[in-house]
Amino acid sequence: MSDLQAEMLGVIEHAIANAPRSLQKAIGPSEIGHPCARRIAYKLAGAPEVNTGRVPWKPAIGTAVHAWLDETFTAANARQPDFDTTGGRYLCEVRVDVGEIAGQTITGSCDLRTPEESLDFKIVGDPTLRRVKKEQHPGQQYRIQGHLYGRGWQRMGRPVKTIGVWFLPRNQELRQAYLWTEPYDEQVAIEALARAESIASLVQRFGVAAAGALPMTEAYCSGCPFFRANSTDLTQGCPGVIKAKDPAAEFAGLLAS
Numbered sequence: 001m002s003d004l005q006a007e008m009l010g011v012i013e014h015a016i017a018n019a020p021r022s023l024q025k026a027i028g029p030s031e032i033g034h035p036c037a038r039r040i041a042y043k044l045a046g047a048p049e050v051n052t053g054r055v056p057w058k059p060a061i062g063t064a065v066h067a068w069l070d071e072t073f074t075a076a077n078a079r080q081p082d083f084d085t086t087g088g089r090y091l092c093e094v095r096v097d098v099g100e101i102a103g104q105t106i107t108g109s110c111d112l113r114t115p116e117e118s119l120d121f122k123i124v125g126d127p128t129l130r131r132v133k134k135e136q137h138p139g140q141q142y143r144i145q146g147h148l149y150g151r152g153w154q155r156m157g158r159p160v161k162t163i164g165v166w167f168l169p170r171n172q173e174l175r176q177a178y179l180w181t182e183p184y185d186e187q188v189a190i191e192a193l194a195r196a197e198s199i200a201s202l203v204q205r206f207g208v209a210a211a212g213a214l215p216m217t218e219a220y221c222s223g224c225p226f227f228r229a230n231s232t233d234l235t236q237g238c239p240g241v242i243k244a245k246d247p248a249a250e251f252a253g254l255l256a257s
């Protein structure tokens, strides 16, 4: 590698490592609905991320596109027929308070709100785009995130009727985008917060050791920040799993014990 390329890569890697999202320690709405209870426990326990070998370039692309979309929709307000002094049709990147976990307020930045809809943007590769189109569903984690933002708007006194996820292709033409929506349902958000609260109560009792006691769920383990290959000390990282056993039953049993 040339010195110049090494220098430029260093600049980018420093920026990614020091971006606010990379440094964020508190759990956010995007993580609350994660299928793996153990991963949520590591996060709530404040465990250090150990799977740091790879520079998160794809998320950096997503962050850059989000910033461009924010500018683009904010500027588009001036062209809307219902533009007025209250801010226009599109509200972009508004921080909303979705609820509490272990007494801590959970906030997140909602990508876009129209008068009736709350939307989250995902910049995705081909496999994800193919899957969501085939299943006509964004997956439970993204669905929960959408309803949490809906709850944030509701708590702000500005309820929405519909929540959604807009999948924008990272490697295809724009018109391949896929928009998924469904009516806002506060119960989805409340149930997700209750699950996280149950995990938080175990973390409060057992610290990071609670993570090791919780079931694993295969969910892109190689990309999990707490993945450590062949780990036998679960307080230091999780070895991941190829195939889930029955995480829901295991989790219920743990809570009952």
Ligand code: SF4
Residues within 6 Å of the ligand: 036, 037, 038, 039, 215, 216, 217, 218, 219, 220, 221, 222, 224, 225, 226, 227, 228, 238, 239, 240, 241
């Ligand atoms: S590596 Fe996989 S099983 Fe382990 S905490 Fe992360 S997502 Fe869960």
